[in-house]
Amino acid sequence: MRQYIDCREFPSEMKCTVAIAADTEDELINAAVQHAVAVHGEKDTPGFRAEIKKVIHSGTAPA
Template sequence: MARKYIDCREFPSEMKCTIAISADGEDELIDAAVQHAVSVHGETDTPTFRAEIRKAIHEGAPAL
């Protein structure tokens, strides 16, 4: 199973967030990324938002 990640740097914001979140499974990764987006960026946890997050998943490890 390949590691998966989401890199917050791909979503421009005033905060210039540099967080990258990784996990072995997509569901775990999406839960963590949504939790970050809600608590730090003020997003709302909706099915539509989770679908957008799912599109941002990459395999491997984020670039340094």
């Protein structure tokens, strides 16, 4: 089943509106971490990946 993470759920000064979707959890976490590191200045750590995993939703992001 399709899964997604939506940056709009996390208020920030940059008001990011990116939603990332994938068919597998690993692919989604990898893409979300790449986005968070490149755009939001996060660090790719096991703890951060665990936090990302907690905010995964099933289905597709709302418009």
